[in-house]
Amino acid sequence: MSDRDDFRELRDKIEDGTITGAKKEEIEKYAVFLSKNGVADEYFSTDPRQFPQVCETIRMLLLKKYTEEIDRQTTAMQKTNIDLQRKSNELSGQNKKLQIVVIVLMVLTILVAGIQIYVATRPNEQISQGVILLQDIKISLTKTNSVHEAAHHPSAIPQGIVQKKALQQKQMKHTLNK
Numbered sequence: 001m002s003d004r005d006d007f008r009e010l011r012d013k014i015e016d017g018t019i020t021g022a023k024k025e026e027i028e029k030y031a032v033f034l035s036k037n038g039v040a041d042e043y044f045s046t047d048p049r050q051f052p053q054v055c056e057t058i059r060m061l062l063l064k065k066y067t068e069e070i071d072r073q074t075t076a077m078q079k080t081n082i083d084l085q086r087k088s089n090e091l092s093g094q095n096k097k098l099q100i101v102v103i104v105l106m107v108l109t110i111l112v113a114g115i116q117i118y119v120a121t122r123p124n125e126q127i128s129q130g131v132i133l134l135q136d137i138k139i140s141l142t143k144t145n146s147v148h149e150a151a152h153h154p155s156a157i158p159q160g161i162v163q164k165k166a167l168q169q170k171q172m173k174h175t176l177n178k
Contacts, residue, residue, distance in 0.1 A: 006033045007043045014054065024065035030058050 010030050013019040019027075033039065034055050044051035 003033060003036070003039070006030065007039075010034075010054070010058075014057065019057065019061065022061070024062070024069065027058060027062045027065055031062055034058060 006029065010019075010033065013022060022030075034051075040048070040051040044054070
């Protein structure tokens with residue numbers, strides 16, 4: 001587009017009031033056009049007071065568009081901040097629950113350890129009686145094993161029985177040989 005086309009477009013939008021609905025990019029284009037050397041003399045020579053008014057209008061509209069854009073970004077950032085705060089609060093609540101669980105587990109661990117230490121260090125009559133009973137059983141078993149072993153030991157067998165057995169074995173061999 002030429003400068004002349006930009007001027008006509010700008011003049012038409014100002015006259016019919018549609019300049020206020022122009023996009024930020026269009027307003028920036030008009031601001032660039034108005035800032036060029038010689039524009040005031042060439043396009044506003046018939047009414048020189050109109051040039052500063054048009055420039056002020058474009059400047060105000062551009063400022064409005066920048067402010068609107070900043071407002072949109074600020075709103076988006078506020079929503080993000082609110083979401084982050086909500087998530088932070090949720091995590092904080094979960095963290096508190098987890099801390100309570102950890103504390104309960106620690107107390108239970110200490111309690112169980114205390115019970116184990118108490119049981120291990122106190123004299124227990126039932127345990128003592130059990131040890132004595134086990135010792136009695138061991139002694140009884142030892143005596144039983146000794147009697148059993150003694151009964152089957154060769155020296156425990158009377159001499160007459162041994163001789164009688166030997167004689168029986170000889171007779172069997174003699175009978176088998178015939």
